[in-house]
Amino acid sequence: MINETMARKIAERNTECRNADNYDLLLREELSIGTVWEVNGPGGEEIQGFVPTRNELLELATRWASLAIRRSFVVWANAVGGNHTISIDWRQICFAWRRLERIRILVGNDAVDDLIDEQLGELYQAHGCRCKSLDWDDFLHHVNRDGQKEWIAPLNIRAERKL
Numbered sequence: 001m002i003n004e005t006m007a008r009k010i011a012e013r014n015t016e017c018r019n020a021d022n023y024d025l026l027l028r029e030e031l032s033i034g035t036v037w038e039v040n041g042p043g044g045e046e047i048q049g050f051v052p053t054r055n056e057l058l059e060l061a062t063r064w065a066s067l068a069i070r071r072s073f074v075v076w077a078n079a080v081g082g083n084h085t086i087s088i089d090w091r092q093i094c095f096a097w098r099r100l101e102r103i104r105i106l107v108g109n110d111a112v113d114d115l116i117d118e119q120l121g122e123l124y125q126a127h128g129c130r131c132k133s134l135d136w137d138d139f140l141h142h143v144n145r146d147g148q149k150e151w152i153a154p155l156n157i158r159a160e161r162k163l
Helices: 004-013 054-080 087-107 109-126 133-143 145-152 157-161
Strands: none
Touching (some): 054 109, 054 133, 087 109, 087 145, 109 133, 133 145
């Protein structure tokens, strides 16, 4: 018997949503996995006509920074332990950094960088303080502005700024 949760999961698998930041994060024909609700599933649908306020953008930036940093930490820790990144992780991380970059363009570098620093501080207090300092520095390399470029490189935001 299919319950509501199972029906939702089936519907999500069969529903693909395209948006400004997920063009290379969509389902792959050769893979049986790949739907991530907020990236390429129904939750990733862009709502035309809604214009967020600055405060709403900062709330979104906090959410995306938290997701990008915490998922990156999991991926980094798994890599150190010899495990591999799963499809959901890299899709969420790429999408989150891209959304942050879009918000950065609108509200400015300092506001977004402050939110990222705040999220890194919270992660450090929760988990990073138990890492060796060299290990934590290695992780920070993956989430600094240069490290983020690996995740946002496919996005042509620079060209959009000029439009």
